[in-house]
Amino acid sequence: MEKVLIAFAAxxxxxxxxxxxxWAQSRIGSAGAGALAEKPELSGTVIVLLAIPETMVILGxxxxxxILFGVK
Amino acid sequence: MIVRMxxxxxAGPKAMRSDLLALLQESGMFHxxxxxxGFISKADEAFIRSMLPDEKELSERLFLENLxxxxxxxxxYLPQIEVRTSYIEPLAVIDLIAKSVxxxxxxxxxxxxxxELLRKEFxxxxxxxxxxxxxxxxxxxxxxxxxxxxxxLTIKEPAKIDALRRLLASLTGGRFELTTSTSSDxxxxxxxxxxxxxxxxxxxxxxxxxxxxxxFPPSFSSLAFPExxxxxxxxxxxxxxxxxxxxxELEKFTCRWVPIYMQVIQWVNGRLxxxxxxxxxxxxxxCFFIYGWMPSDAFxxxxxxxxxxxxxxxxxxxxxxxxxxxxxxxxxxKNPPYFEPFELFVKLLPLPRYxxxxxxxxxxxxxxxxxxxxxxxxxYAIILFALSLFMMKRYSKAKNxxxxxxxxxxxxxxxxxxxxxxxxxxxxxxHSFFGLEPICIxxxxxxxxxxxxxxxxxxxxxxxxxxxxxxxxxxxRMKKEALYRFLNLIIVICILLLVAALFxxxxxxxxxxxxxxxxxxxxxxxxxxxxxxPLELLKSIGNIISYARIMAIxxxxxxxxxxxxxxxxxxxxIVIGITVAVLLHTLNIILGVFSPAIHSIRLHYxxxxxxxxxxxxxxFEPIKK
Numbered sequence: 001m002e003k004v005l006i007a008f009a010a011x012x013x014x015x016x017x018x019x020x021x022x023w024a025q026s027r028i029g030s031a032g033a034g035a036l037a038e039k040p041e042l043s044g045t046v047i048v049l050l051a052i053p054e055t056m057v058i059l060g061x062x063x064x065x066x067i068l069f070g071v072k
Numbered sequence: 073m074i075v076r077m078x079x080x081x082x083a084g085p086k087a088m089r090s091d092l093l094a095l096l097q098e099s100g101m102f103h104x105x106x107x108x109x110g111f112i113s114k115a116d117e118a119f120i121r122s123m124l125p126d127e128k129e130l131s132e133r134l135f136l137e138n139l140x141x142x143x144x145x146x147x148x149y150l151p152q153i154e155v156r157t158s159y160i161e162p163l164a165v166i167d168l169i170a171k172s173v174x175x176x177x178x179x180x181x182x183x184x185x186x187x188e189l190l191r192k193e194f195x196x197x198x199x200x201x202x203x204x205x206x207x208x209x210x211x212x213x214x215x216x217x218x219x220x221x222x223x224x225l226t227i228k229e230p231a232k233i234d235a236l237r238r239l240l241a242s243l244t245g246g247r248f249e250l251t252t253s254t255s256s257d258x259x260x261x262x263x264x265x266x267x268x269x270x271x272x273x274x275x276x277x278x279x280x281x282x283x284x285x286x287x288f289p290p291s292f293s294s295l296a297f298p299e300x301x302x303x304x305x306x307x308x309x310x311x312x313x314x315x316x317x318x319x320x321e322l323e324k325f326t327c328r329w330v331p332i333y334m335q336v337i338q339w340v341n342g343r344l345x346x347x348x349x350x351x352x353x354x355x356x357x358x359c360f361f362i363y364g365w366m367p368s369d370a371f372x373x374x375x376x377x378x379x380x381x382x383x384x385x386x387x388x389x390x391x392x393x394x395x396x397x398x399x400x401x402x403x404x405x406k407n408p409p410y411f412e413p414f415e416l417f418v419k420l421l422p423l424p425r426y427x428x429x430x431x432x433x434x435x436x437x438x439x440x441x442x443x444x445x446x447x448x449x450x451x452y453a454i455i456l457f458a459l460s461l462f463m464m465k466r467y468s469k470a471k472n473x474x475x476x477x478x479x480x481x482x483x484x485x486x487x488x489x490x491x492x493x494x495x496x497x498x499x500x501x502x503h504s505f506f507g508l509e510p511i512c513i514x515x516x517x518x519x520x521x522x523x524x525x526x527x528x529x530x531x532x533x534x535x536x537x538x539x540x541x542x543x544x545x546x547x548x549r550m551k552k553e554a555l556y557r558f559l560n561l562i563i564v565i566c567i568l569l570l571v572a573a574l575f576x577x578x579x580x581x582x583x584x585x586x587x588x589x590x591x592x593x594x595x596x597x598x599x600x601x602x603x604x605x606p607l608e609l610l611k612s613i614g615n616i617i618s619y620a621r622i623m624a625i626x627x628x629x630x631x632x633x634x635x636x637x638x639x640x641x642x643x644x645x646i647v648i649g650i651t652v653a654v655l656l657h658t659l660n661i662i663l664g665v666f667s668p669a670i671h672s673i674r675l676h677y678x679x680x681x682x683x684x685x686x687x688x689x690x691x692f693e694p695i696k697k
Contacts, residue, residue, distance in 0.1 A: 044420025044677070051674035055614065058621045062523065069520050 010064040017060025024053035074430045075404040077692075078371040079393050081111060082362040082378070084386030089123070089353055089360040090346075092386055095378065096362075097346055097695045101370040103402045104362065104695055106352040110397050111363040123355040125347070133347045136340050139170055143333050143340075146177040149184040150326045151319070158331035162339035169336050180325065187318040194311045197304055221271045224286030225278070227252070227260040236262070236283060243277055244270045261286075342696075349695045365402050365692070398548070401426035402692035410482075411436040413475035417673055421681070423689035427548050429540060431681050438533065438680075439479070439672050444486025445529070446626045446668035448515065449633060451498035452661050453488035456480055480665065498657055499633025515623075515630045522623040530619025531568055533675070534612055537683030538564060544684050556600035559593050564612045566590045615679040621671050629667070632660045 032046035080102070084092060096102040108117055125133070162169075227233060233252060240248045248266040255261050266274060278285060295303055354361040366374060375388045393401060403423050407415060407430070414436040424430060447453065460481035467473040495503060495510030502508030515522050538561040545554040566586045572578035573586075597605045636656030640649040 044422075047420065047670070047673065048677045051670070052678060054621070054671075054674070055618045058618060058624055061624050062617060062620045065519055065523060 006067060010067040013064040013067060014057070014060045017057045021053045021057040024056070025050060028053065073405070073407060073433065074424065074426060074428075075406050076368040077365050077393070077401050077404070077426065078368045079111070079391045079397065079401075080364055080366055080371065081389045081391055082364075082386060083359055083389075084382060086123075086355060086358060086360050088382055088386055089350070089362075092360075092362070092378070092382070093346055093349055093353070093695070095381060097342065097349070099370070099374060099377075100694050100696050101366050101374065102694050103365040103692050104349055104352045105364045105400075108354060108361075108363060110394065110400065111391065120354045120356050120361055123350065123353040123360060125350055129347060129350065133344065135170075136344050136347070139166075139173065140337065140340050140344070142173045142177060143169075143337055146173055146180055147330070147333065149177070149180040149322070150330060151322055153323060153326055155327055155330045155334070158335045160332055160335055162336045165332070166336065166339075169332070173333075176325075176329065180322065183318050183322055187315055187322075190311050190315050190318070194308065194315065197308050197311065221266055221268045223264040223266070223271075223274060223278070225262040225264065226284050226286060227262055230260060232283065233260070233262070236281075239277055239281065240264060240266070240274065243273050248274075345695055366694075367404060395549070398427045399425065399688075400690060403689035404692040405430050405432060407432050407436075413478040413482075414439065416472060416475045416479070417676070421677065421685075422687035423691055425686045425689045428544055428686040428689070429684060431676070431685055434680065435676050439676065440483040440486045442529075442622060442672035442675060443483040443668045444488075444490040445526075445622050446671065447483075447487040447629060447664045448490035448494045448626055449496040449498065449629070449664070450488050450491030450502065451496075452633075452657075452664050453484045453491050455661060456484040456487065456665065460484060483669075494630075496630060496633070499630060499637050501633075501637055504637070515626055516634060519623070519627065522626070523620055526619050526621075526623035527616060529622060530616040530679070533619065533680055534616050534683070535561065535565065537680045538612065540684035544686065552600055556597065556605065559597045559600060560605070560608060560612070563590055563593055563597060563609055566593075567609070567613060568616075612683075618679055619675065621675070625667050625671055629660060629664055632663070633657065636660060 028050050032050055035042050036046055082092065096104075105111065108120065112120070225236075227236070233250075237250055240250060244266050247270070248264060250262060250264055252260055252262045264274065275285065352362075354363070371388075371390060378386050378388050403426050405415060405418065405423075411432050414432050417435050417439070418430070418432050421431075444453075447456075460477040463477040464474055464481065467477070491497065493511050494513060494515050495508050496515070497503075497506070497508055500516075513521055513525070538557065542554060542557040542561055545557055566589050569578050569586050570583060570590075573580050573583045594606075597609075601608065636653050639656065640653035643649040643652055
């Protein structure tokens with residue numbers, strides 16, 4: 001039972017953050033595409049903005065790894 | 073690196089102004105400053121004024137702008153094709169060009185408008201062309217006599233054909249013939265052949281049943297159905313012929329005249345930029361003054377050239393750059409050949425200020441390392457190495473593409489190096505075939521050690537960024553900001569030491585002094601950085617954790633390679649196995665180029681550059697031809 005809970009906790013940690021990242025990126029992506037159509041010189045800024053929410057899923061991954069591999 | 077600039081003042085007799093501007097334009101190294109602020113004292117500003125253009129200059133500018141507009145109009149009518157380079161001297165033919173451009177423009181506009189009309193007509197007729205071949209075929213099947221009427225139809229649903237047949241039978245008493253065929257787009261085309269007396273009745277019934285008749289342009293109304301088709305075929309061929317004649321005429325004109333016009337445009341633009349630059353020149357009673365910026369390396373040489381050309385009558389002087397000038401100094405970025413391709417990434421960001429730092433060398437050092445750490449496969453690296461070499465040769469003239477593959481070339485070296493360290497060659501294929509063993513770490517199983525490694529790289533990178541931020545503010549003599557950045561750096565290090573102590577990497581005994589240091593420095597941090605300073609601290613810690621992506625993305629890459637080999641082995645057939653492995657490894661290589669590149673760039677843009685780069689630099693725009 002404990003193993004199931006651990007696996008479930010790890011899945012939640014990465015799953016929820018992945019969903020949050022996907023949602024944020026979808027919003028930023030569509031807005032960024034609109035902005036790029038008007039001002040192509042903003043491509044650098046748009047890449048940065050698009051990449052910012054990825055931190056959430058990376059943090060989720062770190063937490064999941066810590067749960068699964070038992071870091072104290 | 074950001075090139076060192078000199079603040080320059082040039083003064084001389086008014087008569088020499090045009091020659092000097094032409095010389096500066098030729099050098100392509102002088103950025104003209106339209107304001108005197110910061111170049112002369114407030115008291116001296118009263119003695120000079122902006123030099124107004126005389127009547128001759130004004131009329132020349134108007135003439136050239138008008139000529140440029142006319143040439144651009146002419147070019148808009150011409151096709152975009154590759155043309156020879158003209159070596160004609162534009163000044164010698166400028167009057168001739170000014171006279172002929174109008175005539176050429178009118179002739180080309182006539183041809184252009186005629187072609188547009190023909191194209192419109194062609195497009196209209198072309199809509200019927202797909203039915204033509206079908207209808208033509210149907211005509212061959214029926215016997216043509218003068219008392220017969222032909223009605224063309226388009227039917228969307230095949231089921232309607234039987235209903236139509238019944239309808240026609242009831243209207244004509246069976247005195248009709250209905251032939252059908254399917255056109256290239258799938259529409260059913262039908263031809264009704266009947267006696268002329270049934271014509272009106274059938275058309276009305278078709279309209280009531282909403283079965284569309286083949287409609288033709290109004291110009292065809294006087295023609296009978298078979299003639300309409302003949303006329304359409306002839307007309308389409310005549311239009312195509314005429315369009316191709318106009319195209320060839322315009323192409324012939326383009327090949328003959330566009331090289332000359334392009335040469336003239338180049339000259340006119342150069343001359344106009346010189347005339348516009350004249351507006352930024354200042355004058356006193358008998359002298360002119362030009363203020364601006366130029367790279368310090370070029371300054372000494374420029375002084376010597378001016379001295380030689382004007383015999384000491386024009387003086388070039390370097391002025392001290394004061395603190396308030398720093399925001400106005402134009403920025404030129406120049407790097408050694410190794411770092412030059414990496415400017416591609418920096419160009420995507422706003423230009424750094426003159427007092428800031430050029431991020432190119434940092435991205436040139438760290439980007440390939442991060443890329444290598446993430447991809448870390450010797451086999452993939454060899455493929456990318458070969459690919460980048462091939463593409464660099466193939467696109468040697470497209471600068472940006474070449475630069476991108478130069479970056480990939482350097483990065484593939486690091487990917488090979490880390491591949492050897494991780495013992496990866498197309499995943500675990502190296503281990504299976506050649507007994508390749510990891511030298512330091514096996515990424516697939518050692519998740520936590522790899523995570524620690526990635527975070528350690530993050531610690532080094534972020535601390536370097538914070539340190540560079542401190543140096544930047546120190547260089548600008550912003551004492552309070554420098555102190556804040558220094559305190560921020562120290563507290564981040566202290567927090568990291570506490571975290572290290574938690575994992576037994578740092579002696580627990582020393583945690584107390586570290587905590588005391590944090591407590592002592594925090595009020596100072598709040599004083600120098602304001603209430604939001606602790607938030608910046610948290611941001612730095614978050615930035616370090618973000619480097620975990622190096623391990624996360626790398627892990628997905630190695631697992632995909634492992635799966636490719638496993639699946640290939642499971643097929644039990646050597647041909648299918650190789651196909652599966654090649655397909656999956658190809659996919660992994662494609663992902664292995666994009667994913668590490670995007671994440672490495674992001675780590676630089678978001679986590680590293682924000683610590684020390686001050687955007688908002690002024691672009692160096694010299695007077696050019």
